[in-house]
Amino acid sequence: MRKSKSWVTKALIFALTAIIMAGCSGKQESGQAEAPTKSTKLVMATSADYPPYEFHDTSGGKDEIVGLDVDIAKYIAKELGLELEIKDMDFNGLLPALQANRADFVMAGMTPTEERKKSVAFTETYYEAKNTIVAKTGSHLMKMEDLSGKKVVVQLGSTQQSAVQEAAQTIKGIEVTPLNKIGDLIQELKSGRAQAAIIEDTVARGYVESSQDLEMNPISDNGENAYAIALPTDSSHVEKFNQAIKKLKESGELDKLAKKWFGK
Ligand code: GLN
Numbered sequence: 314m315r316k317s318k319s320w321v322t323k324a325l326i327f328a329l330t331a332i333i334m335a336g337c338s339g340k341q342e343s344g345q346a347e348a349p350t351k352s353t354k355l356v357m358a359t360s361a362d363y364p365p366y367e368f369h370d371t372s373g374g375k376d377e378i379v380g381l382d383v384d385i386a387k388y389i390a391k392e393l394g395l396e397l398e399i400k401d402m403d404f405n406g407l408l409p410a411l412q413a414n415r416a417d418f419v420m421a422g423m424t425p426t427e428e429r430k431k432s433v434a435f436t437e438t439y440y441e442a443k444n445t446i447v448a449k450t451g452s453h454l455m456k457m458e459d460l461s462g463k464k465v466v467v468q469l470g471s472t473q474q475s476a477v478q479e480a481a482q483t484i485k486g487i488e489v490t491p492l493n494k495i496g497d498l499i500q501e502l503k504s505g506r507a508q509a510a511i512i513e514d515t516v517a518r519g520y521v522e523s524s525q526d527l528e529m530n531p532i533s534d535n536g537e538n539a540y541a542i543a544l545p546t547d548s549s550h551v552e553k554f555n556q557a558i559k560k561l562k563e564s565g566e567l568d569k570l571a572k573k574w575f576g577k
Pocket of ligand 1 (some may be wrong): 425
């Protein structure tokens with residue numbers, strides 16, 4: 314009896330150890346198993362206040378984020394065999410969200426500046442835009458110097474904010490107010506609380522075409538802004554994204570999409 318008891322005890326200890334070890338390795342496996350679930354989805358962070366690149370389409374009773382950037386993102390996701398999910402946030406919060414792993418990439422008409430390259434990786438560029446001054450019709454604000462003595466609004470965290478703040482160091486009397494949404498800039502202009510906004514041409518055009526009281530003038534000496542996609546510096550996707558962008562350009566698909574969103 315004594316002998317068999319100790320055999321049973323040994324067997325029990327052995328079985329318990331096996332169960333505990335299985336539990337541990339099971340945990341590890343389920344940890345690894347999360348990766349494939351996560352990687353079937355590609356999360357894009359954007360600031361959907363930027364027609365025709367990204368904006369809310371509420372026609373037909375539903376609210377959908379659409380635009381050129383969204384179509385390009387869908388193309389890339391399809392190339393990678395992944396499902397696209399879009400998160401909307403303020404422009405200024407995009408790169409922090411990327412760094413906090415709350416998104417796989419950022420697409421928001423974003424310019425790959427040297428400053429941003431210190432914290433994130435960028436793909437090849439896929440589009441280009443120019444800065445314009447948007448103001449009340451008849452203002453004729455053509456260049457940075459014309460902004461002297463004016464209240465100027467820009468999007469918080471944008472290259473337009475840097476451009477006008479840099480100009481304000483040499484041109485006296487420019488009062489710069491950064492705001493979260495492009496719609497807020499337009500409201501400030503319309504109400505007369507601000508006299509100028511710096512907005513990129515294709516985006517400005519949409520707002521100016523739908524408001525008779527606004528005009529836009531390209532700033533000839535300032536602001537070529539290329540657009541690229543931002544990814545975390547350690548992302549394994551950068552090369553695949555670049556291949557997809559190359560294919561998008563060479564196949565003529567990008568031209569087609571540009572026509573779809575910009576017209577002629
Ligand atoms: N291209 C500009 C930038 O990168 C503006 C982009 C935007 O406001 N969506 O800052």
